[in-house]
Amino acid sequence: MTTISDILLPEGLSLFLSSASEKDAVWDVSMLLKTDPRVSDWRRFHDHLKTTLIETGATRKVVLAHARTDAVSTMVMSAGRRENAEAGGLVEYFLVIGVPVQMAADYLRIIGELARVFRDDRAELALRKALEPGQFISILAGKAAAL
Numbered sequence: 199m200t201t202i203s204d205i206l207l208p209e210g211l212s213l214f215l216s217s218a219s220e221k222d223a224v225w226d227v228s229m230l231l232k233t234d235p236r237v238s239d240w241r242r243f244h245d246h247l248k249t250t251l252i253e254t255g256a257t258r259k260v261v262l263a264h265a266r267t268d269a270v271s272t273m274v275m276s277a278g279r280r281e282n283a284e285a286g287g288l289v290e291y292f293l294v295i296g297v298p299v300q301m302a303a304d305y306l307r308i309i310g311e312l313a314r315v316f317r318d319d320r321a322e323l324a325l326r327k328a329l330e331p332g333q334f335i336s337i338l339a340g341k342a343a344a345l
Contacts, residue, residue, distance in 0.1 A: 199304070199307075200272075200273055200301070200304040200308065201339060202275070202308060202311060202312070202335070202338050202339040202340075203335060203336075203339045204273075205272075205273045205274055205275040205295070205308070206275040206276070206277060206335050206338065206339075207234075208331035208332060208335065209230065209234075209331075210230045210231060210234065210274070210275060210276035210277065211230070211276065211277050211278070211331040211334060211335065212226065212227065212230060212276075212277075212278040212279070213278075213279050213328065213329065213331065213334060214279070214280075215227070215278040215279060215280035215290075215292065216280070217278075217280060220261060220290075220292075223261070223278060223280055223290070223292045224247070224249055224261065224263045224292055224294065226278060226292075227263070227276050227277060227278040227292045227293070227294045228243075228244050228247065228263065228276065228294045230276035230278075230294075231243070231274055231276045231294065231296065234274055236270055236271050236272050236274045236296075237269060237270050237271075237274060237296060238268075238269055238270065238271060239269040240269070242267065242269040243265055243267055243269035243270060243296050244265075246265035246266070246267045246269070247263040247264065247265045247294065248263065248264060248265065249261060249262070249263045250262050250263075250264070252293075252309070252312070252313060252316070253313060253316040253317065257287070257288060257289065257322075258288065258289050258290070258291065258316065258322055258326075259288060259289075259290045259291070260290075260291045260293065260312075260316045261290065261291070261292050261293070262293045262294075262295065262309070262312075263292070263293070263294045263295070264294070264295045264296075264297065264305075265295075265296050265297065266297045266298075266299050266302065266305070267296060267297070267298070267299070268298060268299065269296065270296035270297065270298055271298065272298060272301070273295065273296065273297050273298065273301050273304060273305065273308070274295070274296045275293065275294065275295045275296075275308075276293075276294045277291065277292065277293050277294070277334075277338070278291070278292040279291055279292075279325070279326075279334075280292070289326050291316070291325070293312065295308070311339075311340065312338070315337070315338055315340065321337060321340075324337045325337050325338065
């Protein structure tokens with residue numbers, strides 16, 4: 199069974215995005231996968247990305263860009279976090295996921311796990327405060343002892 203820890207690697211995470219727009223943030227987070235050996239054709243992967251808002255609230259926003267494509271050999275993920283001072287301190291999370299067509303069931307399960315984490319105020323606060331990629335990934339994967 200594929201887990202968040204399997205698909206989101208520390209080098210695929212940016213905790214301090216400075217992208218000017220949402221579109222730029224998705225681009226920057228997808229660029230984290232450009233040299234990932236699990237992505238066989240980054241341009242084709244990027245061209246197939248579809249962006250969806252999966253969670254929003256007064257203090258957080260989660261944007262998911264995903265592609266079902268044969269441009270990845272297995273499921274891959276990158277993530278970024280940005281504090282939007284112009285929106286009253288809103289924290290925005292950007293997730294980019296590439297999914298081989300045959301892994302649709304795993305993808306749906308992962309999306310469910312992500313939605314549960316971002317809806318949990320304690321988990322989201324821990325994600326907001328995480329300073330190290332490993333800490334962020336552990337929280338996102340539901341392994342943080344602090345929760």
